Amino acid sequence: MKTILFILTSVFLGVAGQMLLKMGLYKTPPMEGLSVKILHLIFKPYILLGFISYGLSSIFWLLVLSRTELSYAYPMVALGYVFVFIFSWLYFKDQVTLIRVIGLVLICIGVVFVAMTQPNTPKPIN
Template sequence: MTLINFLLILLNTIMLVSGQFLWKTGLQNNESSFSSIRAFMQLMLSPYFLSGLILYGLATVLWLFILSRVSLSLAYPIQSLAYIMAVFGAYWIFNEPLSMPKVVGCLLILAGVVFIGWRG
């Protein structure tokens, strides 16, 4: 796999995680978003939700391009780096706890990605 393909997968992963962070931020700003249909619709039309949705849409188009160039059995495991980005991003952005089991789990995911991507 070429460096450009790896960077495209990394960009795709960052876009997906960023979309999740936008949705989480939108939900934190509107805690009653599931209390009624009106509140839910307000959430769906909020800038955070819409921005996350746009990012997911663009990431999907990018993913289709990636799949035209890289085998799924290689690209998809690399995309699992999203789990690591989410754990540490949630710690830094949302002040969620970062425990030793989470760190060890992230290291295991990273080791798996390295093993799968080692020879492509």
């Protein structure tokens, strides 16, 4: 059960990172020059928070990898697609189409199938 919580925490922090990066870019005026644009963007609070969220997500992911099989844990990362879709629709008013919803339902079904299996304890890598 702890492993599932670590997986979900990692996924949610990744989703938060995506949302924060998008929010940081939201209403950003076009700029000339790549270096000027990069310098301007990396110091925006939402962008910085997005990178921090990704960093924390990676730390939780390391905990996941130390506790379970990669083939069990990694498919659950696909839940991030579902949550990003929902939050993007709610916050950014992204388009919802039937084909996208069907795709997300299929992702959820796949994650449920994977979650129903019993993973083995990972073997140490030499």
